[in-house]
Amino acid sequence: MLYELHGVSKRYAQSKKKVAALHDVDLSIDQGEFVAIQGSTGSGKTTLLQMLGALDRPTSGSVLFDGVDLAGMKESELTKLRGRAFGFIFQAFNLIPTLTAQENVETALVPLHLSAAERGAKAQAALAELGLAERGKHLPAELSGGEQQRVAIARALVRSPRVILADEPTGNLDERTRDEIIALLQGLWQSRGQTIIVVTHDTHVAAPASRRFLLDDGAVISADAAADRVVVESPQRD
Amino acid sequence: MFLNYLFRELRHRHRQAVLTALGLALGICLVVTVSASAGGVRSAQNQVLHSLYGVGTDISVTQSAKSGSGGAQQFAMNPGSTKKQGQSFARDRVTSTMGLALLSTTKVTAVKSLSGVSSAVGGLTLSSMHVSGHFAKVSGSTSSSASKSTSAQPSTSSSGSATPSQSPIKISSFTIAGIDVSDQTIGPLSSTTLTSGRTFTSSETSAKVVVIDAAYAKQNSIVVGDTMKISGVSFKVIGIRKSATSSVDVYMPLLMAQTISGETGKVNEIYVKATSATQIATVKAEIKKTVSGATVTTAQDLANQVSGSLSSASKLSSSLGKWLEVAALISAVAVASLLTLSGVGRRVREFGTLKAIGWKSRRIVSQVLGEALIQGLAGGAIGVALGYAATRLIGAFSPSLQATVGASGLPTSRAGSFFGGAPGASSAGGGPGDALRGLSHTVTVYLHAPISVSLVAVAIALAVAGGLIAGGLGGWRAARLSPADALRRVD
Ligand SMILES: Nc1ncnc2c1ncn2[C@@H]1O[C@H](COP(=O)(O)OP(=O)(O)O)[C@@H](O)[C@H]1O
Numbered sequence: 001m002l003y004e005l006h007g008v009s010k011r012y013a014q015s016k017k018k019v020a021a022l023h024d025v026d027l028s029i030d031q032g033e034f035v036a037i038q039g040s041t042g043s044g045k046t047t048l049l050q051m052l053g054a055l056d057r058p059t060s061g062s063v064l065f066d067g068v069d070l071a072g073m074k075e076s077e078l079t080k081l082r083g084r085a086f087g088f089i090f091q092a093f094n095l096i097p098t099l100t101a102q103e104n105v106e107t108a109l110v111p112l113h114l115s116a117a118e119r120g121a122k123a124q125a126a127l128a129e130l131g132l133a134e135r136g137k138h139l140p141a142e143l144s145g146g147e148q149q150r151v152a153i154a155r156a157l158v159r160s161p162r163v164i165l166a167d168e169p170t171g172n173l174d175e176r177t178r179d180e181i182i183a184l185l186q187g188l189w190q191s192r193g194q195t196i197i198v199v200t201h202d203t204h205v206a207a208p209a210s211r212r213f214l215l216d217d218g219a220v221i222s223a224d225a226a227a228d229r230v231v232v233e234s235p236q237r238d
Numbered sequence: 239m240f241l242n243y244l245f246r247e248l249r250h251r252h253r254q255a256v257l258t259a260l261g262l263a264l265g266i267c268l269v270v271t272v273s274a275s276a277g278g279v280r281s282a283q284n285q286v287l288h289s290l291y292g293v294g295t296d297i298s299v300t301q302s303a304k305s306g307s308g309g310a311q312q313f314a315m316n317p318g319s320t321k322k323q324g325q326s327f328a329r330d331r332v333t334s335t336m337g338l339a340l341l342s343t344t345k346v347t348a349v350k351s352l353s354g355v356s357s358a359v360g361g362l363t364l365s366s367m368h369v370s371g372h373f374a375k376v377s378g379s380t381s382s383s384a385s386k387s388t389s390a391q392p393s394t395s396s397s398g399s400a401t402p403s404q405s406p407i408k409i410s411s412f413t414i415a416g417i418d419v420s421d422q423t424i425g426p427l428s429s430t431t432l433t434s435g436r437t438f439t440s441s442e443t444s445a446k447v448v449v450i451d452a453a454y455a456k457q458n459s460i461v462v463g464d465t466m467k468i469s470g471v472s473f474k475v476i477g478i479r480k481s482a483t484s485s486v487d488v489y490m491p492l493l494m495a496q497t498i499s500g501e502t503g504k505v506n507e508i509y510v511k512a513t514s515a516t517q518i519a520t521v522k523a524e525i526k527k528t529v530s531g532a533t534v535t536t537a538q539d540l541a542n543q544v545s546g547s548l549s550s551a552s553k554l555s556s557s558l559g560k561w562l563e564v565a566a567l568i569s570a571v572a573v574a575s576l577l578t579l580s581g582v583g584r585r586v587r588e589f590g591t592l593k594a595i596g597w598k599s600r601r602i603v604s605q606v607l608g609e610a611l612i613q614g615l616a617g618g619a620i621g622v623a624l625g626y627a628a629t630r631l632i633g634a635f636s637p638s639l640q641a642t643v644g645a646s647g648l649p650t651s652r653a654g655s656f657f658g659g660a661p662g663a664s665s666a667g668g669g670p671g672d673a674l675r676g677l678s679h680t681v682t683v684y685l686h687a688p689i690s691v692s693l694v695a696v697a698i699a700l701a702v703a704g705g706l707i708a709g710g711l712g713g714w715r716a717a718r719l720s721p722a723d724a725l726r727r728v729d
């Protein structure tokens with residue numbers, strides 16, 4: 001198993017009252033899976049993704065990644081792990097506005113301590129793979145939303161991560177661009193068996209996933225299994 | 239990547255970067271200007287002290303003349319016989335400077351042998367007066383043309399027939415310093431610089447040679463190679479030296495000064511150099527024991543006596559100036575820090591994203607520090623340039639400062655001053671010992687604010703330090719950002 005979550009809870013101390021964002025979540029994800037985590041706004045999807053991406057530690061429970069518990073790791077160890085194992089895709093793309101497309105992709109290679117030439121070559125290759133070979137010298141502001149998200153995906157892919165973690169990757173995109181990104185993720189999963197975990201409240205994004213979880217108020221209320229099963233649209237609240 | 243990111247970032251928010259650098263620059267400009275001015279005031283003060291005192295001299299020893307001695311100088315003016323009436327006359331009189339007692343040269347030797355004294359030389363300051371004119375004729379008795387010669391003079395006589403008439407008498411006076419040619423590093427010559435000719439050689443102890451002050455030489459059109467007749471002795475002019483105050487007009491070997499004034503084996507001032515600055519106080523006490531009744535003045539005593547706009551400027555620059563600099567620096571750093579912090583605040587998502595990607599906090603902090611360092615360097619460079627412009631402006635106006643040494647209010651009652659406008663007697667007219675004798679002595683110096691290499695280095699270092707403080711605060715803020723924020727921020 002790539003991930004094994006046991007009794008994961010996360011509570012935020014919001015002024016005086018405590019907010020329980022996650023409730024006793026048990027979950028396991030295998031290598032090569034395309035997992036969609038669905039749920040309405042505030043149900044705890046982002047919080048769960050942060051646990052999976054070593055961005056935060058649970059209040060209680062254990063998050064085993066490759067058999068190692070992330071909950072017991074020091075911040076510096078989490079940083080090291082993030083630099084090697086994960087590729088993040090954000091709703092707002094989160095590109096560095098002052099850096100060109102290629103330089104943005106190169107930021108993901110900084111933790112690997114490569115030479116400048118190696119970094120450049122890898123970044124160019126990643127951009128070319130996403131059809132952005134000509135756009136390397138452009139600043140994010142000079143690119144469309146879809147192109148920016150493709151640069152962000154190139155940044156996630158460039159160091160061949162174990163897992164791609166995407167939080168509402170189409171939240172800021174129109175329908176046509178959304179479908180392009182969905183197709184792109186699906187292609188990655190199918191062609192190279194890339195493990196993908198995507199958080200979304202959009203059933204279209206969740207549709208190609210091999211497995212879907214539904215989060216409600218911090219708890220997993222349904223997990224429909226096999227990819228070959230007929231896709232049943234999950235109930236949407238927002 | 240590091241530099242690329244750094245400069246892109248600075249270019250992207252250039253307005254903020256320029257503002258930060260300018261804030262630091264203004265602070266640095268103030269520091270440079272105030273420090274340079276303070277340096278200028280200090281060097282003006284040194285200039286004044288040195289001109290009074292000689293560069294190498296730490297202590298000066300004099301003794302006040304006993305009351306009843308000295309007094310007004312006398313010339314024998316009696317025509318003697320009526321035959322000489324109307325004929326020309328000339329009188330030369332060289333005397334030891336009034337108010338100073340003569341000391342035996344054995345005192346110099348005694349002072350020299352004191353422990354803590356590195357060297358001591360004796361000096362004899364003389365006033366030379368030259369009076370020339372025509373003897374009066376008694377009108378009525380011999381000639382009737384006398385009334386014509388009096389026309390230039392205001393006549394107090396109403397009428398009368400027996401009024402003696404006196405044609406104008408020419409008087410010139412100058413100051414002579416007899417110096418120890420064997421050690422010219424201390425004493426009056428040490429504060430001057432050679433402009434033409436040469437100075438004394440150490441073997442010219444009894445040579446008939448003189449060195450002339452530049453101002454006096456100019457006034458009297460004296461050049462090197464000329465011959466000067468003083469008290470009937472012909473001296474060859476071997477050199478011209480420039481001094482700030484022109485308090486001495488003619489320098490000659492001590493032995494010659496003693497000969498022409500008739501004061502064999504006497505000096506009226508002893509210049510002392512201590513082995514170290516810490517010895518000065520002890521040496522001063524020792525000298526007082528050795529030379530009874532002596533006035534022993536150290537450079538510090540003299541500095542404490544300095545009053546006038548120079549000393550006000552000095553007090554201002556050492557007290558207010560320091561606070562001004564500190565206040566300017568603190569506000570510059572505060573502005574830079576606030577701007578840097580707000581800059582980091584606007585980049586929460588950016589830094590959070592980099593952390594999520596696996597960048598170490600240290601890497602992000604150094605990025606922020608690098609940006610601040612560049613701003614600091616730019617601020618320092620601009621600040622030094624502005625400061626340079628400001629000091630150039632001060633230099634262009636070069637405000638004059640007056641320094642008055644000695645008891646104020648006391649009239650300068652030297653013989654030479656009676657006659658006013660005596661050649662060579664500049665605004666500073668007075669011997670090196672004037673201050674020590676309680677006589678007022680005013681020197682005018684012009685303020686220049688020189689920027690030294692070390693001041694530039696300090697200014698740049700301060701700007702960089704200021705930038706790094708700001709960057710450090712910004713970096714600390716950036717280091718504390720949680721990478722989890724990056725996932726949540728959509729704005
Ligand atoms: N940093 C935080 N401090 C306090 N409460 C938080 C914080 N982050 C999330 N929450 C709360 O936790 C719950 C889950 O949030 P989140 O995981 O962002 O949900 P989703 O991504 O499904 O919209 C929400 O009620 C939210 O208000």
Ligand SMILES: [Mg+2]
Pocket residue numbers: 045046047167
């Ligand atoms: Mg969310």
